[in-house]
Amino acid sequence: MPICGESSSLPSGSGAKVWIAHAGVLLGSCVAAAAAGYYLRRHRSRSFRSRVIGIIPARYASSRFEGKPLVPILGKPMIQRTWERAKLASTLDSLVVATDDERIAECCRGFGADVIMTSESCRNGAERCSEALQKLAKSYDIVVNIQGDEPLIEPEIIDGIVQALQRAPDAVFSTAVTSLKPEYAFDSNRVKCVIDSNGYAIYFSRGLIPFNKSGKVNPKFPYLLHLGIQSYDSEFLKIYPKLEPTPLQLEEDLEQLKVLENGYKMKVIKVDHDAHGVDTPEDVEKMEAIIREKNIE
Template identity: 40%
Template sequence: MGVLIVIPARYASSRYPGKPLVELTGATGEARSLIERSWQAACAVEGADRVVVATDDDRIRAVAEGFGAEVVMTSEDCRNGTERCAEALDALGGGYDIVVNLQGDAPLTPPWFVEELIAGMRADAGADVATPVLVCDGKAHRSFLEDRAQGRVGGTTAVFTRDRHALYFSKEVVPYTGTIYADDQPTPVYHHVGVYAYRPEALRAYPALETGPLEQLEGLEQLRFMENGHTVLCVEVEARGRQFWELNNPEDVDRIEDMMQAMGLA
């Protein structure tokens, strides 16, 4: 029994078609595709037994195999990354006690985010799913508010109970604070990091779960678990000086490249 990391990637993104193949230039001036950078992030995780890219697109498959990734082809019917991970798990035949979904739009995910997620999952036997959350500083909080003011759907925020079980996830900035914070000042807002760890039985059950109104309104796949009574654990992680952002919109390319330059990431 071990840990499988699946990187779901689709070409036909509604907000950014072809996103997995967009090239990002790092601090050394070398450009690599988003899917390659996400795969490199997954391979840096200690304790992962296998890393695969799951896609329905031959263009993504060709690029991924070109840089050495193992690829699992999935159907075009998958409605989100969790369904694609479930299909990939079935194709691989199981044999894992934890399946991690490292979404292909999060190339800045530090390995310890995933390592702490796996540890949190193993420490909480009642959790069906686990996902990392990162406290926003003032600078990140303003980025969220600016995206919403410009009508862009940017990052996702999370609220949870004292025992870290999720209450809600939203593309709005929640909770509302009405406060402007200094750049390095912690805020009460938590950035949801787009990584999930699942119990295999919960993942296999997911595609057949009823899609509820919250998932449909927010477009957040994790809400399907919550609307059907599953427990989602929020694992708080620390940035350790690293900046983090997902690539959701074309405008995020420059933002992520600037972060890579600032952090010296190749």
Template identity: 40%
Template sequence: MSVLVVIPARYASSRYLGKPLVELRGATGQAKSLIQRTWEVAQQVAGADRVVVATDDDRIASASEAFGAEVVMTSSEARNGTERCAEALDALGGGYDIVVNLQGDAPLTPPWFIEDLVAGLQNAATAEVATPVLRCDGAALNGFLGDRRAGRVGGTTAVFGADNQALYFSKEVIPYTPGTYADADETPVFHHVGVYAYRPSALAAYPRWPVGPLETLEGLEQLRFLEQARPVLCVEVEGKGRAFWELNNPEDLPRIETILAELGTP
């Protein structure tokens, strides 16, 4: 199966203006933009046939082309990354069996998350959309709870059924978990990793659906599938000892730079 990886990126983020061009320092102290670090992750994904950056912003396009990325210009009308991926696929003329949406704020995404996600969708003949989920340890869960106590909107959590079909995604910490956990404890909370794999038919249909109340309230694009009664397959992935976090707020920068340094990422 042919796989296209699209990295949607917009400058006008409501929570973090210009986020794709924010620079992060790695183990050597070298500064690279968030979009470049995410693109470098995509380059490591086994089985990816093509990687493109999809944006409506000339600054992001110029920066991406400068480090060697292929850029697809999309309209400013795209309301989220999924709609931008749909535009990019259309602009490229289709021709791919699976399209991966690797959001441009995830420089810590291990390549195997994407590889396992694609394999999960390939092996589920009736699935149209899939997304990774990572079981939180105590340290990750405490990070979620700390963000909420501070009034910050941090990562997203997911709950799913025995068939691995998503029941709900939220920026609140779900399910409710009384008690406390030590850093290394296994918890019942799953961190939703902001990557998606779509079959082209589902991706093409998505922009035509109305934005529902849950998507509006949570600000989570994947809820449009659930509100249209279209199942979303949750693929559990393993951290293998690596910390994972997205750049959601300026306060996340030091945390991500520390992890990049610990991983030895240049």
């Protein structure tokens, strides 16, 4: 499948029509994505993206850890701990949980969270956020996808990626990275990222990137670990599920690669954060030890 490129300096007036027509001849199936990008750019010029909602997508069925959102961590379901941390972010106008499972929905309503029921057909968190967005009564400019398995997510990181997207009108997506610890260099559950000199994502991988000829970790290189939290321009999020799966996305099983393969820009911020996601049952005990150490209720 060809990669769709979105020009960062699309000419105005009749030149834009020529460009889009030319793209149609050269790229075929990429016309819809290119035109969508042009629409988004025009849309953003009229809006500051001031209305922000956080969505925590949660599903019960997981191949690695079934029922993970409900696993108790020192007396509280993990999704409750994530929700309580996210509520502290100053940029969020609203916060909801999006799920396809009534057990999760009942649990979340029990501790006071708003819940949006979504379909079981959602293939990833972005698609679940997209469906939830369209079911909301109010409209928003930015949607923050907050991973439910990050019970120690820092509200400052949520605020940081929101502000990054507000300040980058050429981007439709923003996310965060932190330093990768050497012991996680070849852990496929730890997603790595490389960015350009302007802070835009180049690539994400489950393998170590960049890789060198020695095949070993270079202790002097600042490898970057991708944190699961990400935010989207709301108009782009409506388009996202309509984009066909892409080769790199399918090979790496990373949803953000579909964004890059279709030529959209992604802003990345660097933060100082010890990643404490829960990927397997073995991670729960580690998480509880950290919470005790930090004296978090």
